[in-house]
Amino acid sequence: MSGSPTIFGLTGKRIFVAGHAGMVGSAIVRRLEREHCDIVTVARRDLDLRQSDEVNRFMAQAKPDAVFIAAGKVGGIRANSAFPADFIADNVAIALNVIRAAHSAGVKKLVYLGSSCIYPRLAPQPMAPDMLLSGPLEPTNQWYAVAKIAGIKLCEAYRLQHGADFVSVMPTNLYGPGDNYDPRDSHVPAALLRRLHEAKIAGAESATIWGTGSPRREFLAVDDLADACVFVMKCYSNLEFLNIGTGEDISIAEFARLIAEVVGYRGKFEFDTSRPDGTPRKRLDVSRINALGWRATTPLRDGLKRMYDDFLARYDSIRADT
Numbered sequence: 001m002s003g004s005p006t007i008f009g010l011t012g013k014r015i016f017v018a019g020h021a022g023m024v025g026s027a028i029v030r031r032l033e034r035e036h037c038d039i040v041t042v043a044r045r046d047l048d049l050r051q052s053d054e055v056n057r058f059m060a061q062a063k064p065d066a067v068f069i070a071a072g073k074v075g076g077i078r079a080n081s082a083f084p085a086d087f088i089a090d091n092v093a094i095a096l097n098v099i100r101a102a103h104s105a106g107v108k109k110l111v112y113l114g115s116s117c118i119y120p121r122l123a124p125q126p127m128a129p130d131m132l133l134s135g136p137l138e139p140t141n142q143w144y145a146v147a148k149i150a151g152i153k154l155c156e157a158y159r160l161q162h163g164a165d166f167v168s169v170m171p172t173n174l175y176g177p178g179d180n181y182d183p184r185d186s187h188v189p190a191a192l193l194r195r196l197h198e199a200k201i202a203g204a205e206s207a208t209i210w211g212t213g214s215p216r217r218e219f220l221a222v223d224d225l226a227d228a229c230v231f232v233m234k235c236y237s238n239l240e241f242l243n244i245g246t247g248e249d250i251s252i253a254e255f256a257r258l259i260a261e262v263v264g265y266r267g268k269f270e271f272d273t274s275r276p277d278g279t280p281r282k283r284l285d286v287s288r289i290n291a292l293g294w295r296a297t298t299p300l301r302d303g304l305k306r307m308y309d310d311f312l313a314r315y316d317s318i319r320a321d322t
Helices: 021-030 052-062 077-082 084-104 139-162 188-202 222-235 252-263 288-293 300-321
Strands: 014-018 039-041 066-069 108-112 168-171 173-175 206-210 220-221 242-244 268-272
Touching: 014 021, 014 052, 021 222, 052 084, 066 084, 066 222, 077 084, 077 139, 077 220, 084 108, 084 139, 084 168, 108 139, 108 222, 139 168, 173 188, 173 222, 173 300, 188 206, 188 252, 188 300, 206 252, 220 222, 222 242, 222 288, 242 288, 242 300, 252 268, 252 300
Parallel strands: 014 039, 014 066, 066 108, 108 168, 168 242, 173 220, 206 268
Antiparallel strands: none
């Protein structure tokens, strides 16, 4: 990290990572271990972030100096379509409860993690923050998107009304260690990696890819995101949220071929065009965070190799869970 001066040092601070057990939260915890701070976490069974009384009580007792909100209900197109009420209600509740409790407890700095799905379905490319609410959302994940937009606006509102140093970041599509490989509810990288690994093991001549393969997506290694989040916590304070990504995209078909190379699958692809494609293209304008001094550093192939190593190490438990 370089470029912008540190305005909020983390040394000696108590940092609460909400969602520490997930892919993003665990990456933030790994990154914070280099900051000489006191990392505060709590298991989901001991704190339900959807319950305001529990969150208020925890925050008052823990007294963190700073908070990362990486918690939330997440999933792919099928999960969003099957559980729309859960996706909007749970994620709005988490954002509202943690942000409000953080302010009440005197938290000095908060970073809220949104998602690139907040942008309109047909937003001009690359997508910049001023495009928020400029057009209709992608229907297949609108419930999650609306909740994330609410979180962004909560941070803005607390800054405007109370002077709270709460900021938001919008990550692009993520992949990496700790991902969810459930064949029904996972995101594209994890779903493809598991499908192609199991096709290789089975000696299958072909593997099915959902949709036409033509949509283009931008993929960011989760440890790069964690590094960006720590950078933002230390070096950024403003009303406008920041996009976090690589600024480069790839078609789903090209992405699947790259995963096949990493996995060692040599069969052909069959595209199931009865499945929805989702947004045609999602590439973020990352010029602002780049100008502040942060850039993604993990090449896509290298990041996928690390993800595959993690998948193989956990494969027995992954199969048992699904």
